[in-house]
Amino acid sequence: MNRRDFALSNAGxxxxxxxxxxxxxxxxxxxxxxxxxxxxxxKGWITSNEDHYVRSHLPFPSVQLNNWNLAVEGxxxxxxxxxxxxxxxxxxVTRTVTLECSGNGRAFADPPVPGLQWEKGAxxxxxxxxxxLRDVLMKAQVKPAAKHVILNGAxxxxxxxxDFVRSIPIEKAMHPDTMLAYRMNGDTIPIYHGFPxxxxxxxxxxxxxxxxxxxxxxxxxxxxxxxxxTAYRIPNRPVAPxxxxxPKDTVPYTALNVKSIFTSPLDGATVPIGSSIQxxxxxxxxxxxxxxxxxxxxxxxxxxxxxxxKDKARYTWRRFRYLWRAPRAGxxxxxxxxxxxxxxxxxxxxxWNPSGYMYNVSDKIQINVKG
Amino acid sequence: xxxxxxxxxxxxCALADIACAQGPAAGIVQKMEAACTRVCHGPSLIAxxxxxxxxxxxxxxxxxxxxxxxxxSDREELSRYLAEMxxxxxxxxxxxxxxxxxxxxxxxxxxxxxxxxxxxxARIKADRAGWMRVVERxxxxxxxxxxxxxxxxxxxxxxxxxx
Numbered sequence: 001m002n003r004r005d006f007a008l009s010n011a012g013x014x015x016x017x018x019x020x021x022x023x024x025x026x027x028x029x030x031x032x033x034x035x036x037x038x039x040x041x042x043k044g045w046i047t048s049n050e051d052h053y054v055r056s057h058l059p060f061p062s063v064q065l066n067n068w069n070l071a072v073e074g075x076x077x078x079x080x081x082x083x084x085x086x087x088x089x090x091x092x093v094t095r096t097v098t099l100e101c102s103g104n105g106r107a108f109a110d111p112p113v114p115g116l117q118w119e120k121g122a123x124x125x126x127x128x129x130x131x132x133l134r135d136v137l138m139k140a141q142v143k144p145a146a147k148h149v150i151l152n153g154a155x156x157x158x159x160x161x162x163d164f165v166r167s168i169p170i171e172k173a174m175h176p177d178t179m180l181a182y183r184m185n186g187d188t189i190p191i192y193h194g195f196p197x198x199x200x201x202x203x204x205x206x207x208x209x210x211x212x213x214x215x216x217x218x219x220x221x222x223x224x225x226x227x228x229x230t231a232y233r234i235p236n237r238p239v240a241p242x243x244x245x246x247p248k249d250t251v252p253y254t255a256l257n258v259k260s261i262f263t264s265p266l267d268g269a270t271v272p273i274g275s276s277i278q279x280x281x282x283x284x285x286x287x288x289x290x291x292x293x294x295x296x297x298x299x300x301x302x303x304x305x306x307x308x309x310k311d312k313a314r315y316t317w318r319r320f321r322y323l324w325r326a327p328r329a330g331x332x333x334x335x336x337x338x339x340x341x342x343x344x345x346x347x348x349x350x351x352w353n354p355s356g357y358m359y360n361v362s363d364k365i366q367i368n369v370k371g
Numbered sequence: 372x373x374x375x376x377x378x379x380x381x382x383x384c385a386l387a388d389i390a391c392a393q394g395p396a397a398g399i400v401q402k403m404e405a406a407c408t409r410v411c412h413g414p415s416l417i418a419x420x421x422x423x424x425x426x427x428x429x430x431x432x433x434x435x436x437x438x439x440x441x442x443x444s445d446r447e448e449l450s451r452y453l454a455e456m457x458x459x460x461x462x463x464x465x466x467x468x469x470x471x472x473x474x475x476x477x478x479x480x481x482x483x484x485x486x487x488x489x490x491x492x493a494r495i496k497a498d499r500a501g502w503m504r505v506v507e508r509x510x511x512x513x514x515x516x517x518x519x520x521x522x523x524x525x526x527x528x529x530x531x532x533x534x
Contacts, residue, residue, distance in 0.1 A: 023477045023480075025480055025482075025484070026415065027415070027416075027419065028412060028413055028415055028416045029412045029413035029415060029515075030412055031412065037480070111423075111459060112420070112421040112422060112426075112459055114420055114422060114426060114430050116416070116419070117419040117420070117421075157412065158410065158411050158438070159410070159437060159439070160436065160438030161411065161437045161438060162437070209419075260388025286404045
């Protein structure tokens with residue numbers, strides 16, 4: 001991409017930031033990285049296309065559907081070149097999935113780490129419609145030597161910036177829940193969410209869910225570039241805050257942690273004494289299911305179990321609610337703590353890593369009760 | 372120095388109560404603009420970081436490796452400049468919760484808080500004419516405010532940050 005193309009793309013970002021994404025927090029104008037304020041997440045179990053956070057590493061590509069196609073090649077017996085009508089000929093599936101950016105909560109790292117300073121809202125839940133990746137791979141007849149599936153999108157790097165290329169292990173690629181999506185919440189996927197086709201890897205950190213896909217290469221090896229071999233990796237053992245970790249001492253970050261956040265009331269809210277306040281938010285656990293969420297209204301000294309809403313699906317967050325009567329005047333530290341079906345519970349203190357990934361400390365808000 | 376970077380600098384000065392008299396090294400900022408914020412990404416990606424000299428040196432070197440045209444002789448000065456401007460003693464750009472409620476809260480968040488915290492805004496305490504001047508200045512310095520929302524934003528600022 002040259003400077004002129006970048007400038008035009010940049011103008012597009014600003015236009016979208018000003019119109020479509022006007023309610024989101026702009027972490028970066030270009031490339032476009034927009035965070036959802038928690039009060040917008042509070043609107044419902046499903047996050048609308050307009051409210052869903054946006055993550056991109058490179059400028060949006062210009063995609064024309066009439067000349068778009070998906071190449072499938074590498075360790076396959078039949079290389080494919082599929083158009084969108086070809087894609088729609090496969091069995092269609094719809095799956096509700098919570099996506100979370102691996103760096104959600106990076107802003108709370110101490111000491112600070114470089115990268116987009118996401119706070120709580122680089123997470124959202126949408127209904128994705130498309131086809132199973134395994135159906136495409138089976139049509140291409142994957143060879144026994146295949147170990148990884150490398151996905152590349154139409155987004156192009158500037159200068160020597162590495163292309164955003166990611167891979168997933170063949171087992172996850174062949175999982176019946178891993179899909180190539182062309183619709184989001186019933187509509188054509190917006191360009192900022194990956195039009196016309198994106199991968200959805202349920203339960204995994206969202207960088208695995210590559211956008212604007214045009215090329216699938218089945219391979220014996222992982223993708224070799226920066227975004228697979230350096231980024232989106234975590235130390236293979238706990239490290240002291242501030243440690244510089246060699247990429248060879250890291251492993252890819254894959255399945256999401258157990259985590260919860262409050263979406264209402266907002267941090268710092270003031271409520272009248274004696275009023276009944278519904279404390280609510282969402283909890284998710286990647287490939288596991290949320291089994292309970294507890295809240296504390298006394299800074300973690302005591303905990304009470306919350307009620308989970310009936311809306312649920314595998315790989316999807318659960319809304320929790322707890323009715324709290326503001327007992328007396330004062331400022332109260334209110335916390336949430338989720339537990340999942342793998343027996344994992346949110347920690348009360350953070351484990352630091354050099355890229356600020358996997359942040360899942362118990363959420364905490366301050367509520368002021370006035371007499 | 373670009374208008375956007377000047378705006379960031381001005382607001383951080385106000386925020387941290389530091390003297391602006393000497394200003395940053397304008398030359399290095401122009402070079403940073405030419406190599407970074409006019410080419411590959413916007414200024415807010417820089418302004419939100421809170422790193423020390425070692426951290427900024429790593430970032431500058433990474434960007435040079437990715438094609439940023441920063442001369443070897445300028446890299447140390449740029450890393451020191453960035454560490455001075457965007458280190459862990461500076462308040463972070465605010466979260467959504469920090470902005471007061473109001474009709475134009477979303478405009479305030481998206482057009483203003485990408486570059487600076489709420490605090491310098493809260494310190495201005497201007498009347499309507501004063502806020503009109505500030506908003507015009509920020510637009511001139513590179514803030515994008517949808518024209519049809521400018522009046523709403525001024526009303527919001529007057530309501531929440533007035534004398």
